[in-house]
Amino acid sequence: MILKYIILGILDIKPRTGYDIKTYMSNSTNFFWTAELSQIYIELGKLEAKGFISSHIEPQEGKPDKKIYTILDKGKKELVDWLRDFPQKINKTARNEFLVRIFFSARIPKEELVYQLQRYIRQLEEELEIYTGIDERIRLAADDGKMSDDGFHQWLTLKRGIGFVKSEMSWARESIEEIQKYKSKQG
Amino acid sequence: MILKYIILGILDIKPRTGYDIKTYMSNSTNFFWTAELSQIYIELGKLEAKGFISSHIEPQEGKPDKKIYTILDKGKKELVDWLRDFPQKINKTARNEFLVRIFFSARIPKEELVYQLQRYIRQLEEELEIYTGIDERIRLAADDGKMSDDGFHQWLTLKRGIGFVKSEMSWARESIEEIQKYKSKQG
DNA sequence: GAATTCATGTAACTTGTTACATGATTTA
DNA sequence: TAAATCATGTAACAAGTTACATGAATTC
Numbered sequence: 001m002i003l004k005y006i007i008l009g010i011l012d013i014k015p016r017t018g019y020d021i022k023t024y025m026s027n028s029t030n031f032f033w034t035a036e037l038s039q040i041y042i043e044l045g046k047l048e049a050k051g052f053i054s055s056h057i058e059p060q061e062g063k064p065d066k067k068i069y070t071i072l073d074k075g076k077k078e079l080v081d082w083l084r085d086f087p088q089k090i091n092k093t094a095r096n097e098f099l100v101r102i103f104f105s106a107r108i109p110k111e112e113l114v115y116q117l118q119r120y121i122r123q124l125e126e127e128l129e130i131y132t133g134i135d136e137r138i139r140l141a142a143d144d145g146k147m148s149d150d151g152f153h154q155w156l157t158l159k160r161g162i163g164f165v166k167s168e169m170s171w172a173r174e175s176i177e178e179i180q181k182y183k184s185k186q187g
Numbered sequence: 188m189i190l191k192y193i194i195l196g197i198l199d200i201k202p203r204t205g206y207d208i209k210t211y212m213s214n215s216t217n218f219f220w221t222a223e224l225s226q227i228y229i230e231l232g233k234l235e236a237k238g239f240i241s242s243h244i245e246p247q248e249g250k251p252d253k254k255i256y257t258i259l260d261k262g263k264k265e266l267v268d269w270l271r272d273f274p275q276k277i278n279k280t281a282r283n284e285f286l287v288r289i290f291f292s293a294r295i296p297k298e299e300l301v302y303q304l305q306r307y308i309r310q311l312e313e314e315l316e317i318y319t320g321i322d323e324r325i326r327l328a329a330d331d332g333k334m335s336d337d338g339f340h341q342w343l344t345l346k347r348g349i350g351f352v353k354s355e356m357s358w359a360r361e362s363i364e365e366i367q368k369y370k371s372k373q374g
Numbered sequence: 375g376a377a378t379t380c381a382t383g384t385a386a387c388t389t390g391t392t393a394c395a396t397g398a399t400t401t402a
Numbered sequence: 403t404a405a406a407t408c409a410t411g412t413a414a415c416a417a418g419t420t421a422c423a424t425g426a427a428t429t430c
């Protein structure tokens with residue numbers, strides 16, 4: 001459902017192969033929507049069958065031929081219609097396995113939970129570095145007046161990523177403290 | 188996959204019907220994991236077939252008989268094994284339709300995006316009220332020394348919900364400001 | 375009188391993941 | 403020499419949603 005519109009949106013920037021779409025997603029939407037290559041090919045097939053996109057073959061030597069997809073007017077309309085038809089309930093539920101585990105963690109030693117929280121913090125630190133790196137490059141480009149409309153909106157989602165990661169980090173740190181406090185009260 | 192362990196965890200607190208499990212989830216895990224009743228019944232069937240839980244019938248008048256499920260030792264072991272076998276990658280990706288929409292929102296009028304962000308903020312305010320209400324009740328109970336091990340871990344996930352909602356709110360507010368700034372620069 | 379709660383379950387469908395199949399070129 | 407990159411696709415499976423079927427008691 002959603003992947004369909006991500007593909008239309010990416011092709012609306014410029015024509016690409018399925019493989020290109022996957023690469024583009026890895027550096028952008030992957031932070032809030034992932035897709036396997038196999039699924040991308042399936043969706044591309046459906047989109048072409050419905051006349052939202054068209055394709056042409058670019059022969060290559062030594063590699064499989066490239067199948068380059070281009071968005072059609074019908075596809076552009078489909079994308080914009082979806083964007084304007086905003087759902088009533090905004091975030092159904094972001095499923096989160098980590099929180100499920102914490103919810104039932106009374107059943108494992110506290111040291112294990114603390115260890116996993118620390119591991120999570122380290123992972124978040126790495127993510128934050130990547131995000132702030134991208135952010136700086138965007139800010140530089142923006143000062144040069146090089147920010148496109150797409151770039152601006154993509155930057156909004158990046159800012160959300162940075163805010164999210166920071167808030168997760170402080171929560172994880174506070175949780176470790178709370179666990180230590182709780183432990184000493186119990187012990 | 189995850190629902191299986193949520194059900195085992197909830198039954199590990201006390202025996203319940205499928206309907207009870209759904210009700211319990213609505214007030215707790217629903218913030219990070221939802222499930223339809225139909226899916227809960229399917230999982231309960233599988234768990235019983237595998238000997239993780241057992242059931243007995245409690246006849247009722249005017250309503251369908253209750254089928255009360257109880258966790259067995261094999262089920263408790265299955266749950267603890269899962270809790271201790273922590274995955275390498277902690278959060279694969281929390282899929283987020285709202286961010287997908289923002290990412291491609293260059294294609295709709297800015298006023299529409301601002302409106303949706305405002306709607307999101309209002310939704311978050313409501314959520315925050317619910318969360319802080321629960322939090323206060325928990326803090327009171329904790330002062331009375333009434334906090335169970337399960338309650339403590341559940342509270343950690345609640346605190347995460349509060350932090351998340353607050354961070355989303357400030358991001359959404361900042362985004363609206365950035366859109367106004369961007370607009371005036373463009374116009 | 376309509377909607378909600380209580381209570382169970384099946385069937386059909388959608389979406390997404392993992393595994394498999396193929397194969398040359400480039401990099402570590 | 404092993405792994406990664408480029409490039410396409412199918413098949414099997416897993417998970418979750420929506421619709422359907424049933425029906426009394428209670429609340430608005």
